[in-house]
Amino acid sequence: MTSNAAILHAESLYVTFPDGDLGLRVLEDISFDVKANEFVCIVGPSGCGKTTLLRVLGGLLEPSRGAVIFEGQALARPRRRIGFVFQESNLMPWRSTVDNICLPLEITGASPEFIRKRCEELIDLVGLVGFEESLPRDLSGGMAQRVAIARALAHQPDLLLMDEPFGQLDALTRERMGTELLRIWEASKSTVVMVTHSISEAVLLADRVLVLSARPASIVLDLSVRLTRPRSLELTYTRRFGDLAAKVRGAIQST
Amino acid sequence: MLRGSFMAIWEHRSKSVSGARNGKRQIRYALWTIPLSILSAYLLWEAASRWSGLPAFILPAPAAVARRLWAALQDGSLLRHTSTTLAEILGGLSLGFIFATSLGYLLAKSKTVERILSPYIVASQSIPVVAIAPLLVIWFGPGRISKVMISALIVFFPILINTIVGVRSVPQDLYDLMRSLRATRWQIFTKLEIPAAMPVLLGGLKIGATLSVIGAVVGELVGADQGLGFLINVGRGVYDTTLVYVAVITLVVLALTLFTFVAALEWWFLRWREPPAGY
Numbered sequence: 215m216t217s218n219a220a221i222l223h224a225e226s227l228y229v230t231f232p233d234g235d236l237g238l239r240v241l242e243d244i245s246f247d248v249k250a251n252e253f254v255c256i257v258g259p260s261g262c263g264k265t266t267l268l269r270v271l272g273g274l275l276e277p278s279r280g281a282v283i284f285e286g287q288a289l290a291r292p293r294r295r296i297g298f299v300f301q302e303s304n305l306m307p308w309r310s311t312v313d314n315i316c317l318p319l320e321i322t323g324a325s326p327e328f329i330r331k332r333c334e335e336l337i338d339l340v341g342l343v344g345f346e347e348s349l350p351r352d353l354s355g356g357m358a359q360r361v362a363i364a365r366a367l368a369h370q371p372d373l374l375l376m377d378e379p380f381g382q383l384d385a386l387t388r389e390r391m392g393t394e395l396l397r398i399w400e401a402s403k404s405t406v407v408m409v410t411h412s413i414s415e416a417v418l419l420a421d422r423v424l425v426l427s428a429r430p431a432s433i434v435l436d437l438s439v440r441l442t443r444p445r446s447l448e449l450t451y452t453r454r455f456g457d458l459a460a461k462v463r464g465a466i467q468s469t
Numbered sequence: 470m471l472r473g474s475f476m477a478i479w480e481h482r483s484k485s486v487s488g489a490r491n492g493k494r495q496i497r498y499a500l501w502t503i504p505l506s507i508l509s510a511y512l513l514w515e516a517a518s519r520w521s522g523l524p525a526f527i528l529p530a531p532a533a534v535a536r537r538l539w540a541a542l543q544d545g546s547l548l549r550h551t552s553t554t555l556a557e558i559l560g561g562l563s564l565g566f567i568f569a570t571s572l573g574y575l576l577a578k579s580k581t582v583e584r585i586l587s588p589y590i591v592a593s594q595s596i597p598v599v600a601i602a603p604l605l606v607i608w609f610g611p612g613r614i615s616k617v618m619i620s621a622l623i624v625f626f627p628i629l630i631n632t633i634v635g636v637r638s639v640p641q642d643l644y645d646l647m648r649s650l651r652a653t654r655w656q657i658f659t660k661l662e663i664p665a666a667m668p669v670l671l672g673g674l675k676i677g678a679t680l681s682v683i684g685a686v687v688g689e690l691v692g693a694d695q696g697l698g699f700l701i702n703v704g705r706g707v708y709d710t711t712l713v714y715v716a717v718i719t720l721v722v723l724a725l726t727l728f729t730f731v732a733a734l735e736w737w738f739l740r741w742r743e744p745p746a747g748y
Binding site: 272274293294306308321 | 642652742
């Protein structure tokens with residue numbers, strides 16, 4: 215697959231939840247493409263249906279109308295080629311760091327030697343050396359989220375869907391995790407679709423920012439972020455960054 | 470008294486699993502509190518039997534009970550009756566546990582099954598097991614099976630409820646994670662549902678362990694030719710109060726051992742649990 219091909223295609227997605235006579239319209243006519251190796255951020259007012267959209271893209275929720283095409287095939291149920299990072303780290307509290315990370319490999323039935331090797335790589339990649347045997351209760355929020363990211367990458371999915379992965383973290387940890395994520399993304403060569411409610415986070419991380427309107431959500435802005443990579447936090451002080459962030463903010467406020 | 474301090478220790482230990490140092494301190498603490506508790510109970514009993522003026526067939530002296538205990542151990546009768554009761558307890562607890570967890574899982578997973586069965590389950594709980602114990606003895610005979618049945622019945626409900634609560638408490642996000650990985654039903658069951666429901670499940674087993682002893686003894690009191698409940702009946706019949714004491718003390722030891730075993734199981738399985746604030 216060439217890097218320009220669309221790995222994910224959303225075709226006029228509608229989602230209506232049963233509620234009253236008319237139903238609760240959550241998503242309305244959402245269409246977009248995600249290219250391979252692209253980093254796409256989805257922002258929008260809170261409660262607009264960002265999480266719902268992500269669940270549809272991952273095959274966890276069937277759209278009321280429309281379709282998701284993933285790697286050329288209609289998506290009717292979850293695929294292992296799609297990895298998930300949830301809002302809260304969503305780790306299994308009875309499993310240690312390594313055991314949480316290797317869960318996807320256990321489920322896909324990889325050999326123990328492969329699991330051990332892959333786990334070592336991942337622990338190294340997300341910077342958790344020395345915490346292999348720690349339980350989630352002993353990890354800080356940032357560390358738990360690193361475990362969650364490592365777990366999502368374990369079986370080398372082509373697409374990573376992230377639902378406000380840093381939403382529960384404090385501002386400083388959040389900034390650091392953002393740049394960490396960029397490094398991990400560049401190293402793992404995957405495609406990322408990430409939901410966030412932070413405009414600066416979206417602009418800093420993404421190749422493209424999609425802005426959703428208030429419910430029922432539709433796309434009000436599809437902004438390409440042509441800032442050079444690798445990106446660092448200093449970028450946020452530049453004029454270009456400020457202009458892009460202002461555009462996104464304007465689009466959110468206009469809805 | 471002994472039982473109280475034991476429970477407190479286990480409650481405490483199961484909560485403060487994180488600090489090994491804390492645990493060691495608890496054990497050292499127990500090393501002198503338990504003998505102290507036994508000693509004071511003994512002194513109180515001795516004093517009461519000596520100075521209360523009650524006749525020995527109402528309140529026998531500790532030494533008399535000890536002699537009776539020794540005699541019952543010597544002729545092997547105590548061991549025989551204890552092993553009968555223990556077999557009934559373990560049989561009842563296992564049977565009740567297996568049925569309660571299987572049905573509980575089904576009820577937790579299926580609204581339809583729950584709607585159909587829950588009225589009967591709730592209704593069945595309004596019948597005191599003690600009241601239908603004679604019926605079960607008629608049905609299953611005076612042997613061990615009727616006691617296993619009574620014990621299983623009494624254990625069933627708390628374990629059933631705890632299973633339902635436990636399975637329902639599994640976070641939806643973890644189900645989503647398993648679904649996104651295309652985990653099979655079996656993988657979801659073994660890797661998610663069982664460990665996630667374990668805390669509540671073991672809580673049910675703990676209650677069940679205590680109740681199973683009650684069930685077995687009630688069955689034996691109603692009609693049996695062996696077991697500690699039978700021994701109590703015999704002792705009462707011939708006014709051998711010391712024998713009743715021996716049987717009751719043996720039951721207490723049995724119940725405590727069982728409870729401690731389940732508590733140890735809980736401690737082992739739930740080492741991952743967050744110690745609550747304040748410990």
